[in-house]
Amino acid sequence: MREQAKMIFKNERTSIMDKVMPVLLFVCAGVSVLTTVGIVYTLFSETVRFFSLIPIGEFLAGTKWNPLMNPKSYGIWPLLGGTLLVTVIACIVAIPIGLAAAIYLSEYAPAKVRKVVKPALEVLAGVPTIVYGYFALTFMTPLLGSFIPGLPVFNALSAGIVVGIMIIPMVSSLSEDAMMAVPNSLRHGAYALGATRFEVALKIVLPAAASGVVSAAVLAFSRAIGETMIVTVAAGATPKLTANPLESIQTLTAYIVQVSLGDTPHGSVEYGTIFAVGTTLFVITLLLNIGARKLAKRLREEY
Amino acid sequence: MFTKGRRNKGWIGIAALLLIAMIATACGGKSNSSVETAGAPANGAEASGTPAGNAPAQSGEAKLSGQVELDGSSTVYPIMEAVAEEFGKVHKDVKIAVGVSGTGGGFKRFCAGETAISNASRTIKAEEAETCQAAGVGYTEYQIAYDGLSVIVNKDNDFIDYLTVEELALIFGSEGAARTWQDVRADWPAEKILIFSPGADSGTFDYFNEVVLDKKGLRTDDVVTLSEDDNTLVQGIAGSKYGIGYFGFAYYEENADRLKLVPIDSGNGPVAPSIETIKDGAYSPLSRPLYIYTSNKEYERPEVKAFVAFVLDNVPSLAAEVGYIPLSDEGYAAEKAKL
Numbered sequence: 001m002r003e004q005a006k007m008i009f010k011n012e013r014t015s016i017m018d019k020v021m022p023v024l025l026f027v028c029a030g031v032s033v034l035t036t037v038g039i040v041y042t043l044f045s046e047t048v049r050f051f052s053l054i055p056i057g058e059f060l061a062g063t064k065w066n067p068l069m070n071p072k073s074y075g076i077w078p079l080l081g082g083t084l085l086v087t088v089i090a091c092i093v094a095i096p097i098g099l100a101a102a103i104y105l106s107e108y109a110p111a112k113v114r115k116v117v118k119p120a121l122e123v124l125a126g127v128p129t130i131v132y133g134y135f136a137l138t139f140m141t142p143l144l145g146s147f148i149p150g151l152p153v154f155n156a157l158s159a160g161i162v163v164g165i166m167i168i169p170m171v172s173s174l175s176e177d178a179m180m181a182v183p184n185s186l187r188h189g190a191y192a193l194g195a196t197r198f199e200v201a202l203k204i205v206l207p208a209a210a211s212g213v214v215s216a217a218v219l220a221f222s223r224a225i226g227e228t229m230i231v232t233v234a235a236g237a238t239p240k241l242t243a244n245p246l247e248s249i250q251t252l253t254a255y256i257v258q259v260s261l262g263d264t265p266h267g268s269v270e271y272g273t274i275f276a277v278g279t280t281l282f283v284i285t286l287l288l289n290i291g292a293r294k295l296a297k298r299l300r301e302e303y
Numbered sequence: 304m305f306t307k308g309r310r311n312k313g314w315i316g317i318a319a320l321l322l323i324a325m326i327a328t329a330c331g332g333k334s335n336s337s338v339e340t341a342g343a344p345a346n347g348a349e350a351s352g353t354p355a356g357n358a359p360a361q362s363g364e365a366k367l368s369g370q371v372e373l374d375g376s377s378t379v380y381p382i383m384e385a386v387a388e389e390f391g392k393v394h395k396d397v398k399i400a401v402g403v404s405g406t407g408g409g410f411k412r413f414c415a416g417e418t419a420i421s422n423a424s425r426t427i428k429a430e431e432a433e434t435c436q437a438a439g440v441g442y443t444e445y446q447i448a449y450d451g452l453s454v455i456v457n458k459d460n461d462f463i464d465y466l467t468v469e470e471l472a473l474i475f476g477s478e479g480a481a482r483t484w485q486d487v488r489a490d491w492p493a494e495k496i497l498i499f500s501p502g503a504d505s506g507t508f509d510y511f512n513e514v515v516l517d518k519k520g521l522r523t524d525d526v527v528t529l530s531e532d533d534n535t536l537v538q539g540i541a542g543s544k545y546g547i548g549y550f551g552f553a554y555y556e557e558n559a560d561r562l563k564l565v566p567i568d569s570g571n572g573p574v575a576p577s578i579e580t581i582k583d584g585a586y587s588p589l590s591r592p593l594y595i596y597t598s599n600k601e602y603e604r605p606e607v608k609a610f611v612a613f614v615l616d617n618v619p620s621l622a623a624e625v626g627y628i629p630l631s632d633e634g635y636a637a638e639k640a641k642l
Binding site for chain 1: 403404405407408411415497502503504505520521523525526527528529530531532535538539541542543544546
């Protein structure tokens with residue numbers, strides 16, 4: 001057990017700056033905590049009011065989402081299904097490519113190549129998502145349409161692929177950091193035993209960096225779940241529970257955009273749906289983050 | 304140490320360049336606007352940069368400034384945006400914001416006192432009028448143009464020659480809705496119908512619902528894409544071979560190269576919407592008047608008053624440019640009498 005000696009700073013007693021600064025810095029940290037508390041409070045209070053009007057059972061178990069037109073139904077599963085579909089497609093695109101890019105950058109790339117490729121990946125991360133959305137609608141969809149006949153103009157596949165492209169930098173950068181943190185002694189030991197670079201990458205470095213890679217994947221997954229503009233522009237506005245990526249669907253985030261674009265009076269049931277869907281999104285992301293941290297801790301190897 | 308010093312100088316150089324660029328843009332902007340104002344005193348409106356001495360000497364009108372907020376129908380939006388642009392050229396200090404929340408959404412905001420003018424592609428409903436009255440918002444209704452609500456299909460759709468009103472109800476309605484085109488007419492392809500419709504906040508939807516669907520509502524199954532933004536509907540139909548939708552004639556005109564108009568048969572043979580058929584009512588039942596509702600309280604502001612007068616003066620020419628049908632001259636005279 002390590003003993004932590006509490007250090008006492010005697011020279012801070014007299015200077016005003018040294019007395020005031022800790023408080024100021026605490027206030028700054030406190031602002032972010034307060035903002036989170038404020039957001040949670042707003043979300044939850046309106047959601048509780050919504051569930052006093054609509055039974056929570058219908059929300060959690062229903063399979064039809066039609067809150068704006070008669071006959072109204074409030075089952076969340078079509079939106080959840082749409083979000084999941086787009087997110088899974090995005091991860092199928094982003095995780096292999098991101099991981100491969102990370103392996104290349106950490107194991108194979110000479111310093112000069114790294115200097116060029118790494119910033120280029122960061123540029124991809126800097127493109128505004130609305131630009132990605134129109135890229136999906138005007139480039140990806142016709143491209144996919146040329147080898148999938150009858151592809152509807154709004155579909156989950158096109159949006160999913162572009163969301164994947166958007167999160168590749170996140171996966172590659174975080175995985176690469178995890179892999180660079182693996183000590184060289186492990187690699188050198190393997191090389192000494194006659195392993196090739198690819199064997200080392202796959203069998204030594206990746207398992208050693210597993211914790212970081214898994215967190216990267218889960219972070220990318222939760223970023224894809226929260227993606228708004230790409231799916232609003234390219235995935236459609238038809239809430240439907242389906243596993244077919246070639247159909248028009250609607251995600252949780254796109255629904256919130258749709259309702260906010262029209263005008264819903266404050267306090268109505270439609271207004272409440274915004275918060276109910278927002279809370280669903282919040283809870284899913286929270287659970288994912290907690291799960292990711294637990295998993296990362298379990299897999300972590302300390303060298 | 305030598306290389307360290309070099310790197311620092313590099314950063315200083317870049318920062319200096321950025322600073323110079325920012326200052327140049329800011330200075331350049333200011334000098335441009337002062338040149339503009341010096342050159343346009345005769346319009347009767349000045350930008351805030353000119354010295355006070357010029358104002359009374361060169362124009363007899365008061366300097367108008369302020370903000371006018373409009374919201375409501377996406378069908379009426381193109382006209383009001385065009386008018387706002389022209390108005391902005393004459394009165395540079397008045398900021399006009401036009402929103403597209405849908406006719407219903409616009410009225411909700413209007414009765415809450417958030418907007419000065421509400422654009423509507425239908426008359427105000429009784430409940431909305433009551434809400435406005437309860438909130439103390441008095442209003443004046445002006446009819447500004449006609450629209451032919453157009454039924455649109457994809458350009459590559461080669462089997463639809465016209466549709467009857469009953470077939471429209473079959474395709475769009477909530478009862479006995481047809482799943483495939485073959486369910487509408489036996490010789491049409493057995494492909495799923497994809498619907499692109501404005502949502503519940505849209506006056507276009509309300510009008511269609513009343514006139515074609517007998518107020519029974521739109522179908523709610525999984526082939527419907529709803530959007531208050533007509534441009535999304537245009538995108539959807541232009542990209543779906545078996546899609547069908549409806550929106551204002553202006554949006555068809557703007558995208559005529561990607562869309563196909565469907566003539567409607569209401570008992571007297573198929574009629575396609577055009578300036579003549581909408582004006583004389585031959586294109587029925589989908590020709591409809593477009594309105595603006597102005598708040599009486601907001602009307603007391605000089606910039607709102609000037610704007611409404613400007614609208615009624617300029618809508619005849621701008622409506623046709625945008626793709627709608629202006630009223631007759633007597634019609635506009637009658638509306639102006641309400642001012």
